[in-house]
Every structure is written in C-alpha cells, then in structure tokens.
Amino acid sequence: MSQASTSRIGWASVTPALLWTLVFFVVPFVAMAVMSLTQKEGGFSLAAYAQFFQNPSYWRALVNSLEVTLIVTALSVILAYPFAWILAFIVPERWQRLALMLAVLPFWTSYVVRSYSWLLVLAEKGVVNSTLVNLGLLSEPVQIANTRAATVIGFVHFFVMLLTLTIFANLKQLSPNYRKAATDLGASGFQTFIHVILPLTLPGIMVGAFLTFVLAIGDYITPQILGGNNELLMPQLIMMQIGRRGDFASASALSLILMAVVTLAYLACARWLKIERA
C-alpha cells in the first residue's frame, strides 16, 4: 500500500469525529462568544461582562460556586479514598465486582430524582430528622434542607461514587509488590502510604478530582433543588438570565466566565490529565 493511500485512510477515519467536534462544539462556542459581545439591538458591546464585574451579586455567584465546588471536591476525595482502598485490598477479590456494582447501583435512577430524594431525606419532617427525634437523639429537627449543606451533601453523594471508581481502578493497577510492602510493613505502613502509594495514585485522584470539579461547577439541578435559593451559584444565575429575561448575551458572558475558571483548573492539574495509550 502506498504512503499516500495510507494517510488518506487515516484522514478518512478521523475526519468525521473532527468535523463533529468542529461544527457542534467549536462553532457554537464561537457563536456564544459573539453573542456575549452583542447588544440586544445589535452592535458590539461589553455590557454583559461589565455587568458581571460591576454587580457584586453576580460576583458572589462565582465565589459561591467556587466555595461549594472546592468543598465538594475535597470532601469527596477524602471520603472516597479509604472506601476505594477497602474495596481494592480488604474486600476479597471475588467479592470486589459485586461490591463495586453495589456502590454504583443507587446512581441508576435519574439524577433529577436523586436530588429530589435528598430533599425528602433531609427535610424538617423528613426521614433523618423524624428518626433522630423519635429516637431521642435530637430534641428538635435540624435545618439541613434548603441550605448550602444540602447542596454539598447532594453533590458529595454522587462524586464519592465517581471518585471511588477512579481511585479503585488506580489502586488495582499498582504492582502487588507495593501493596505487599504497604501491608507487610505494619507500623511504618502509614509512611509507605504517604511516600509510595499516595504519589503513585495521585494521577488517578487528580483525574477524578478534576472531573468532580468540572461536573459540579456546571450543575444546575442539585443547587436548584436542594439549596432553597438561599444563595445563587453560577449555573443558577445563568439559567435565570435565560429563564426570566431571555437575556442571551448575559447568559453567554457568564458561561464563558465559568468556562475560563474551569480552564484555569484544568491548567492547574494538566500534567496529570494526559490521555495516553496503554
């Protein structure tokens, strides 16, 4: 086969995917950028951006979003790592598949419904409060539903599962020798963990953490259902621009600002996020 025809086949196989990405991702992105700079009556304007930087309640949405997302990411990693460790090394090999399946199972219901069921669980007359009050562990119900805590719980619920999966996969890829070293060394096991295992699983953690960050910071449903509108996060502010005002310039500008933040996060962990062939 000639060199020319080889590369023709190569191009033919990659072109559909490239075209799709170009037409339905890059071009819309440019359209959105143009839209964010357009006034309602037409003509160039920076008003949509000016609004964000001048209006403290818009700023606040970004700060809220960052706070919530960072808390969620940190909490999820902290909760998921030991869980993945237990699943990978303490649960017997032949039960691991089942254990993982079980951990994923509850996420097979629609995610809109999942947030809603957290609301039922956390409500003042919900399951948690009424059980604790009936058992005498609480004298009166605690207010969790309709607060930032509820939003965080709803997010962490999902991302613990996601991170457990990625960290589990990573731990399983470690050479058994490391594991042996870690378990055999007993008292100094913790040091082995810090100096050997943790650095080796760091790429997996970073991939999971980054995914968590991207998915959480762009999610509308969870804060909208659980947060009780006691504060606004960026996606809520963006949807408000469309839903209440039909203000696409502003929604586009806010989306781009959100995306810039995600890009910064990406650059921060870029060296762990390379997709390589086996």
Next chain:
Amino acid sequence: MTRVLAILYALLLYGFIFLPVAVLVLFSFQGTLFPIPPFNGPSLRWYAAVLGDARLTSGLANSIVVALVTSAIATLLGFLSAWGFARFHLPASAVLRGLITLPLTVSYLIIGMGLLIFFNWIGIPKSLLAAGIGHVVINLPLCFAIIYSQMGDHQATIERAARDLGASELKVLVLVTAPMMWPALFASFFLSMTFSWDEFVISFLLTRFETTLPVEIWNLLRAGLNPKTNAVGALVFGISIILAIIFELVAFRKRPQ
C-alpha cells in the same frame, strides 16, 4: 481492629449511598399525597398515575431512543478516530486529539448554551434531534479517550498480519480490529448510554414538545408535590438495573478471557 474499622467505614458509606434511593423507593408506595413520614402504604396508586401519564411514558421512550442512537454514533466516531490516530502518522496529531477531547473539560450547561445559540442562528428548531447532537458532543470525547487508550501495539501487529494476508483496510477494521477492541467499544457505548440517559440541561435547553425523561421529571417536579415523582424514579431505577444485568451478561460472554 483495622479490619473491623474498615468494614464499619464501608458499611457507613454504603448506608450514605443507599439512603436517598431507599427513601425514594419506600415512599413511591405512599398511600397519601405527601412523600414524607409517616408512611401510609403500601399503595400502587402513584405507579398507576405514572403509567397513565402520556408525557412521562413518551419521555421514557424518547430517552431510550436518544440514548441508543447517540451512543452508537459517539462510539462509532470515537472508534474510527481512535483507530486513525493510533495507526497512522497524521500531522498535528497531538493537537487534533486534544481538539476531540476538549469538550470533556466543558460543562454541559455551556455546551448546551452554545448549541442553543448556534442552532438559533442557523434556524434549526428545538427538537430531540438537536438534543441528540448535543449528546454526541459530550460522549464522543469520552468514547475516543477510552478506545484510544486501549489501542495497543500488539493489535497493530495482528492487523498487519491480516493485511499481509490480503484483507482490505475496511475488512481489517471491521473483522479484526473491532472484535479485538470489543471490551473498549462496549465500555464506551455503555458509559455513553448512561450519560445520555441521565443528561438534563442540554435536553432542557434544546427540546420543545417532545423531550427526554429527565426533563419530563423536572416538569413533574414543578407541577405539584406528590409521590408520583418517587414512582417515576423507582421505575427508572428498576429499568436501569435490568439493563445493567443484561449488559453485564452480554459483556461477560463476549469478553475474551
């Protein structure tokens, strides 16, 4: 001691993970109007209400069609491009691979907004088709990344052998490469289905009358408080588990050991 602690921790986390779903399912059998304690059941009235709701059942059908079709397209495009990049020395390969995976780093909300504005400009009406295009955009990079990461050099050797025996490039791709890549293809398709099935914001922004189940559930949530939402959730849960078992069986049988 460590073992006991470990088991305790795992049980606690399982409890946390299962809590909302257990409550959801329990109160889907609620007999009265409010899905909160005390439990007055069991009753199937809300299941009957769900099955009698044409919008929900058509949303379910739409979701299944969209998930199947968009996942098939995303897997196909992902497979072709992964193979192309893995087997041929294309100029600027790294940049182009980066381009394909780029949507992974962008929130669904932003992808949906972009498509909304773009379709609006070129006059494509809101529809399931529009939402489906969006679903391929979010799943294609995922499929590409999964399949590309599994394209090893030993497979290239087998492909070369097939080629030397006179197989055309297309035959090699379909008869040799695809079967070897089955686990990766399957994983891509399955993951895509999961993401498409659960995707809300793109469908919300890009559909009009006919829409997917998550959007219909959202509408339901906004149209009055009752355990009907629980019943839909429980039904979706049930269907998903059955699908998962089927896929699990299929995957096991096909997986070369």
Next chain:
Amino acid sequence: MTINRLTRRLFGASVAAMALMGSYAAASAADLNALVWCDHSDPNLLKPFEDATGIKVNVKEFEGTGAGLAIVEQSQPGDWDVMVIDTVDVRRGVERNLFDALPEDQLPVAEIFPEVLMDQHSKFDGKRYGITEKFGYNTIGFNKSKVEAADMETLGVLTNDKYKGRIAIYDYYLPVMGLAAMAIGKKTSELTEADLPAIKEVLQKMKANAKALTDVVASQTALATGEADILIGGGEWVTAGIAKENPDLDFSIPKEGAVLWSQSLAMFKDSKNKDNALKFIQYIMSPEGQARLATSSCYWGMPASKAAALDADQKKILRFDEQPEFLKRAQGYPAPSEDLDKKMQDLWTAMIQGQ
C-alpha cells in the same frame, strides 16, 4: 451475531431513529402549539378538549413574560398559536406586533369579573388582544394552627421577627416586590426607580427572617410539610390545591391589600391554525374549561368567569363568595418598563445573595 452485521444493524437503526427524531421536529403542523404556564399542562384540562375536537395540544412551559417572549423571538413565525401571559404584559406582545385581535362576540366577556378584565392592559384601539382566564392573589399563605391569625391581617408580617425561620418567600420578584411596596404604603402601579432603595430595605429584613425562597412546588412542599408556616407571596394558588390534605392551610388578604395576579390568553398573529386557536380559547373560557383550569394540578386559582362549573366545595376552598371584597383591596401586578424590570431583577438577585 458477527460484529460487522452488528455494526451494520446499529448503523441502520441509527439512521432510522434519526429520521424518526427528525419527523418529531417537523410534526405538529395541524396541531395546536401553546406556550403556557404549568397549570395548562394538566391532562385533566387538555384531554377533554383533544378528545372532543381531535386537535392535539402541544404545550411548552415557561416562567415570566421576558422568557416567554424570548422563546417566541427565537422561533419561526407561525410556530406558536396561543400563549398564556400576565394580563398586565399583554401590551408587550402587542407592541412587538405578535398578537392578533380576539373576536369579542365569540367569547363570554360579560361573564368575567370586571376587575380582572383590565381593559387598560388588554384592549388597544378598541380591540381585545388578551382575555383573562384565571386570577388570584399573591398575599400571605399560612398554616392556621401555627400562627396567630391577627398577625396575618397586616403586611407587617413580612418583617415580623416573631416568625424568624418560619417563613418561606415565593421566588418571583414581581409580586413579592409588589407586596413589599404595599407594606410601606406605595402603590404597585406607580413604582419607579426611586422607590427601589426603600423596597430593598424591606426585602433585606424579609430575607433575614426567611428560611428559603421557593418556586411554585417548593412553596407547596414547604407549607404542606411544615418546613415553613408562612409563605410570603402565597395565596389560594398554593393552599387551595392541598387544602384537602391539610385543612389548616389558608390565606389572608391583609388590610393594606394584596397583589392581584391575572393571566390572559392571547392568539398569535402568525398562527397557521387560528380556527383551532380560537376553539381552544373558547374551550378554556367555557364553564367546564374554567372549572378544570381553576383546579389544575399545578396550582389552583380563581376562574375569571363567574359561570365556571365549580362545585360548592371547590368554591369554598377558593373563597369564591368573598371575591368582591378581596378585589376591592387588591392592587395590580407591577408592570415595570423593561429598564425598571431589569433593575428589579437585579435587586432580587442581590437580596438572594444577601447583599
């Protein structure tokens, strides 16, 4: 099955399904496309009409006139046939040249409560562009067993520290800012930018006492589940639908008054199915349509027509007979200019963010 056959099948299925999805998009030429609020999506309301006429009603829900008009602007002319819109906003559609005049002689105008017909907002150059179909009040909704009735008779409850942490606020800026304005003695119809700082003060105090800002359903949930005892901006639209389950839920019209909401139906000028559109409007305005709309699953409200076929229980829950007294005290929805509207929304956002 071999892989290539599988691939081919999958591909075939994709093409077929894509075509199917395309046809969904193209369908609905002879149907009725309605841009509505959630109370119009109730099958109990739509099905009798569809069965009787064979017209399929496609509904798309939206919230807020701004968003509704944006949807219309993004669509092709002729995509939409009828629209539900705040009566005070009919003008905005007329100014954009979107609506067609309605034939008054074919509609039961005489049966409508005159106070909610609001000709100044719906009639231009002697032609009617919107007909009121449903109305009610944004006022104080509450749980009788948990609050003192006397406190509910004044708008002072908006900022009453006694109920700190027991209050939910309906998350829609226009009516609640209207209430806040009335609480400090301003008229909703005369609001200007100069009033905003004073309103802001009320809103901030209100937010400090509130537990959550809630949409329609979350409002019902909050009252019904005891999450909150008072709903600012609530009214029959939140309490009536769940009154059977919890008879303690009620609403009051305080001495300062309440905000009257009123929704109208309008027909699009570019509609390709004007006959169907008129049939639909006639159905909604008929005694049966009015009763079904008034008791729709999303929210209840007063039927605009006195002839609505409601039973005695339903009338009692809606406090049908007290309407003349209520209407006397009520003030209209604020109808700000687009510029003031934006400022009001920004103020609302600032309140949510605690600023």
